Amino acid sequence: MPKKVDHDERRRLIADALMRVAAEQGLEAVSLRHVAAAAGVSAGMVQHYFRTKDEMMSFALSAVSERSEARVRVAVGALGADPPPRALLRTMIAALLPLDDAAREDGRVALAFLAYTAVRPAASAELHPSTAEFVHFIARQLPSGEIRQATGLLALMEGLGVYLLGGQYEAEQALDALDAHLDLLFGAPAPDRTAKPGWEFRTGLASSNTPSIELADEPDRVERR
Amino acid sequence: MPKKVDHDERRRLIADALMRVAAEQGLEAVSLRHVAAAAGVSAGMVQHYFRTKDEMMSFALSAVSERSEARVRVAVGALGADPPPRALLRTMIAALLPLDDAAREDGRVALAFLAYTAVRPAASAELHPSTAEFVHFIARQLPSGEIRQATGLLALMEGLGVYLLGGQYEAEQALDALDAHLDLLFGAPAPDRTAKPGWEFRTGLASSNTPSIELADEPDRVERR
DNA sequence: ACCGATGCATTGCAGTCGTATTGGAAAGAG
DNA sequence: CTCTTTCCAATACGACTGCAATGCATCGGT
Numbered sequence: 341m342p343k344k345v346d347h348d349e350r351r352r353l354i355a356d357a358l359m360r361v362a363a364e365q366g367l368e369a370v371s372l373r374h375v376a377a378a379a380g381v382s383a384g385m386v387q388h389y390f391r392t393k394d395e396m397m398s399f400a401l402s403a404v405s406e407r408s409e410a411r412v413r414v415a416v417g418a419l420g421a422d423p424p425p426r427a428l429l430r431t432m433i434a435a436l437l438p439l440d441d442a443a444r445e446d447g448r449v450a451l452a453f454l455a456y457t458a459v460r461p462a463a464s465a466e467l468h469p470s471t472a473e474f475v476h477f478i479a480r481q482l483p484s485g486e487i488r489q490a491t492g493l494l495a496l497m498e499g500l501g502v503y504l505l506g507g508q509y510e511a512e513q514a515l516d517a518l519d520a521h522l523d524l525l526f527g528a529p530a531p532d533r534t535a536k537p538g539w540e541f542r543t544g545l546a547s548s549n550t551p552s553i554e555l556a557d558e559p560d561r562v563e564r565r
Numbered sequence: 566m567p568k569k570v571d572h573d574e575r576r577r578l579i580a581d582a583l584m585r586v587a588a589e590q591g592l593e594a595v596s597l598r599h600v601a602a603a604a605g606v607s608a609g610m611v612q613h614y615f616r617t618k619d620e621m622m623s624f625a626l627s628a629v630s631e632r633s634e635a636r637v638r639v640a641v642g643a644l645g646a647d648p649p650p651r652a653l654l655r656t657m658i659a660a661l662l663p664l665d666d667a668a669r670e671d672g673r674v675a676l677a678f679l680a681y682t683a684v685r686p687a688a689s690a691e692l693h694p695s696t697a698e699f700v701h702f703i704a705r706q707l708p709s710g711e712i713r714q715a716t717g718l719l720a721l722m723e724g725l726g727v728y729l730l731g732g733q734y735e736a737e738q739a740l741d742a743l744d745a746h747l748d749l750l751f752g753a754p755a756p757d758r759t760a761k762p763g764w765e766f767r768t769g770l771a772s773s774n775t776p777s778i779e780l781a782d783e784p785d786r787v788e789r790r
Numbered sequence: 791a792c793c794g795a796t797g798c799a800t801t802g803c804a805g806t807c808g809t810a811t812t813g814g815a816a817a818g819a820g
Numbered sequence: 821c822t823c824t825t826t827c828c829a830a831t832a833c834g835a836c837t838g839c840a841a842t843g844c845a846t847c848g849g850t
Contacts, residue, residue: 345797366684368593371837384799393838448683455680458673458730459591471733488745491738495724502723505683508696513716520713524749569817570827596807609829618808 350389354379355400362400363445367452370397401453408450411435425481426526433497433518438504439511447505482525489525496521575614579604580625587625588670592677595622626678632671636660650706651751658722658743663729664736672730707750714750721746 357379361370372393376383390396415435419427438447471494479490500517503509509517582604587595597618601608615621640660644652663672696719704715725742728734734742 350797364684366681372839373837382799384801385797387839388796388798391839448680451683452680454727454731455673455677456591458676459589461732467731468733471728486745488741489749491734491742492721492725492746495728495734495739495742496717496721498724498727499720499722500717500724502679502727503696503720506679506692507686508693509716509720514720516713517716517720520711521717524714597809598806607829609831610827612809613826613828616809 347389351399352403354386354389354396355403358396358400359404359449362449362452367456404450404453408436426522429478429481430518430522434515436497437501437514439514444505447501451502451505483527493521493525572614576624577628579611579614579621580628583621583625584629584674587674587677592681629675629678633661651747654703654706655743655747659740661722662726662739664739669730672726676730708752718746718750
């Protein structure tokens with residue numbers, strides 16, 4: 341076997357470029373040549389690593405979900421062992437929201453993919469079970485244990501993400517709404533409003549080295565066709 | 566003045582075709598020729614009624630929001646005068662959710678536009694005030710009157726819409742989650758779960774849609790990039 | 791040392807895109 | 821009837837698209 345390039349590293353490099361293009365110009369501006377230019381490579385190379393455009397899109401899509409998953413992992417990890425359920429939920433959700441400019445950019449890509457897959461039903465098929473899983477996980481953290489409430493909480497997160505991206509809500513507004521909702525679910529007094537550490541965005545690995553993706557939606561979104 | 570065609574009717578006809586194309590193939594499949602074919606007219610005619618593609622998109626975008634607005638009006642109208650706040654909110658929100666196949670189709674278009682405008686910030690600018698207005702209206706219906714809760718409820722609606730479109734939630738699930746949330750907000754027992762006929766759903770995605778888009782058309786200049 | 795697989799750049803091709811232009815049919819106004 | 825304005829079809833054009841094909845340099849295995 342000749343040469344010695346890390347195949348997967350190249351693919352990630354290209355996928356990163358794709359997300360950069362998609363974030364600032366939309367998915368429809370994503371073409372082989374555009375992505376290649378953004379990545380600083382030749383169009384031929386892109387073709388070499390992705391035999392078809394769909395394959396490239398598919399890879400980028402899964403990269404998006406992987407990245408957001410990693411963000412949640414980091415944020416939760418910073419919480420320490422056995423955090424109280426409410427803090428755990430708040431941390432996870434906050435980690436998934438596009439709260440700052442960088443995350444907003446990433447969220448735009450996720451939103452674009454969301455619309456993209458809405459037309460290709462096969463794409464999001466395998467994501468349903470993971471959503472359902474997440475709902476059950478949330479339900480287990482709730483005092484009531486009610487699935488219906490968990491379903492609503494997840495939807496609330498998604499909606500906050502959408503409005504944050506649209507610019508209708510400010511970051512603080514969104515977090516206020518989230519806390520108000522958690523107040524209802526936990527039948528609780530306001531939590532300690534000061535302590536918001538525990539979820540520093542972009543600490544550690546994640547997006548430090550590469551500009552790219554994270555998402556306002558739920559973890560896991562994979563396409564395949 | 567020769568001929569006598571209803572200018573606006575033609576434009577609506579074309580916009581309808583556009584929405585049909587966008588619903589089943591995505592916004593990126595929307596081209597002058599495609600839309601023309603879907604509308605059963607010549608491409609030249611489309612060009613005659615919309616001098617530029619952006620103008621056509623802009624018109625279609627406002628058509629989407631108009632339609633969902635009308636649905637809410639119809640649904641609320643069917644409630645009679647002075648409905649209890651909870652019923653009013655539930656009706657309005659349910660009217661905005663893509664609960665059946667037809668509404669799902671429309672919702673897909675709205676979602677596509679949402680992603681579309683995310684890249685063109687000027688487009689959604691004038692929608693912020695209307696969202697804020699809606700939030701205040703919701704708050705007025707709530708027992709607590711809390712803005713933060715209203716903010717959350719609106720977000721919950723949007724999220725339910727997204728998940729319904731994605732297929733992660735079923736219609737019944739979404740309505741259950743909505744009712745559960747209303748239970749929390751109204752501190753109430755379950756409402757009468759039976760009465761759901763009387764009105765048809767058919768809606769676009771939440772208030773994501775908004776009138777008009779980016780550049781105001783000046784007579785002679787056309788900008789393109 | 792040679793061979794053959796791999797990495798990658800270049801080019802060509804058929805197709806679609808948005809838009810400008812042109813020309814003719816239709817129809818109220820004089 | 822003859823204008824004159826509107827409606828709309830047809831075509832041309834340049835830019836762009838995804839993809840296949842080609843060619844060459846570079847290396848590892850033998």
